[in-house]
Amino acid sequence: xxxxxxxxxxxxxxxxxxxxxxxxxxxxxxxxxxxxxxxxxxxxxxxxxxxxxxxxxxxxxxxxxxxxxxxxxxxxxxxxxxxxxxxxxxxxxxxxxxxxxxxxxxxxxxxxxxxxxxxxxxxxxxxxxxxxxxxxxxxxxxxxxxxxxxxxxxxxxxxxxxxxxxxxxxxxxxxxxxxxxxxxxxxxxxxxxxxxxxxxxxxxxxxxxxxxxxxxxxxxxxxxxxxxxxxxxxxxxxx
Ligand code: SAH
Numbered sequence: 001x002x003x004x005x006x007x008x009x010x011x012x013x014x015x016x017x018x019x020x021x022x023x024x025x026x027x028x029x030x031x032x033x034x035x036x037x038x039x040x041x042x043x044x045x046x047x048x049x050x051x052x053x054x055x056x057x058x059x060x061x062x063x064x065x066x067x068x069x070x071x072x073x074x075x076x077x078x079x080x081x082x083x084x085x086x087x088x089x090x091x092x093x094x095x096x097x098x099x100x101x102x103x104x105x106x107x108x109x110x111x112x113x114x115x116x117x118x119x120x121x122x123x124x125x126x127x128x129x130x131x132x133x134x135x136x137x138x139x140x141x142x143x144x145x146x147x148x149x150x151x152x153x154x155x156x157x158x159x160x161x162x163x164x165x166x167x168x169x170x171x172x173x174x175x176x177x178x179x180x181x182x183x184x185x186x187x188x189x190x191x192x193x194x195x196x197x198x199x200x201x202x203x204x205x206x207x208x209x210x211x212x213x214x215x216x217x218x219x220x221x222x223x224x225x226x227x228x229x230x231x232x233x234x235x236x237x238x239x
Contacts, residue, residue, distance in 0.1 A: 001026045003048065003140040004041045004063075005133055011065075016041060016051055018061040027053075027061055038066060042142040044133070048072055073141050076239050077191035079104035079164060081156075083198035084113045085227045087122040091131045092228045098135025098145055100235050106148045108156055112200030118151060157209045161193070168193045170215030173234055174202055175224050177217035183237045192238065196230055 004023060010016050018024060027033040033053050041063060042048035048070045051063035080097055084090065084107045097105060109118070121127060128147050136142060150156040161170070172195035173181065185192070195202075195210060202210075207217065220233055 001137045003137050004039055005137045005142060006043055008043050008046060011043060014065045016063040024061060040140060045143055048142050074187050075103045076101040077187060078102055079193045081106045081108050081193060081195040083108055083110040084117050086117060087120045089228050090122055093231050094131035095135040096232050098132040099139040103145045105145050106150055108150045110153055110198055110206055111203045112198045157213055161213050164193050165214060171218050172210045172215050173230060174207055174217050175219055177219040179218050181218040181220050181234060181237050185238055194234060199227060
């Protein structure tokens with residue numbers, strides 16, 4: 001937690017109050033925070049700056065805001081379309097995407113996604129938000145990504161994807177494709193829609209559907225990476 005990222009409701013005037021046990025524990029055990037210390041703070045989807053800790057006990061931490069004018073890092077111009085991974089991998093992928101600056105995430109059903117993953121409690125909005133907040137606290141950003149669930153492949157590709165691609169370049173990562181993943185795109189270049197497959201990969205029908213939608217297949221070399229590693233490698237290489 002390099003940033004204490006709080007809901008807007010935590011602020012009253014110049015004061016910030018933290019009551020949730022995870023943050024209190026982290027403030028005590030990792031930051032070894034004590035009254036008088038100045039920490040990086042931010043408000044969800046709001047400004048970021050520093051605040052001085054006034055009081056800390058088992059129930060709450062109270063800060064006085066020093067300033068809220070630290071610049072927020074630029075987002076990555078990318079919309080990640082991720083085949084829904086198993087819950088633990090989803091949690092880590094959400095955290096990593098949030099930390100790397102992704103602001104738009106679609107979780108998509110594909111043939112090789114286990115249907116049971118859609119029943120996971122990890123898909124509850126507060127759980128998704130929790131993992132995104134962990135990523136933002138890590139990288140020091142306040143803007144929460146949006147997460148859209150698409151439980152059917154065909155309506156997404158036929159009805160929603162063309163709209164997303166009107167102003168973006170479409171790429172899908174698939175081992176064995178001819179083109180290597182592009183690298184070093186400028187942050188002000190047109191945005192990218194990047195599709196990443198499930199553990200079993202995309203099936204031929206899905207690859208053809210992406211191509212028909214004018215998406216370009218890309219590879220990352222001959223090593224097959226886990227989804228969570230592929231997400232990070234693709235984003236790092238692209239930007
Ligand atoms: N078993 C599958 C690979 C699945 S890896 C197969 O052999 O096709 C999970 C996802 O990560 C893939 O669908 C792809 O989107 C991405 N990925 C992993 N390694 C990759 C690589 N070397 N090149 C391109 N994409 C890769």
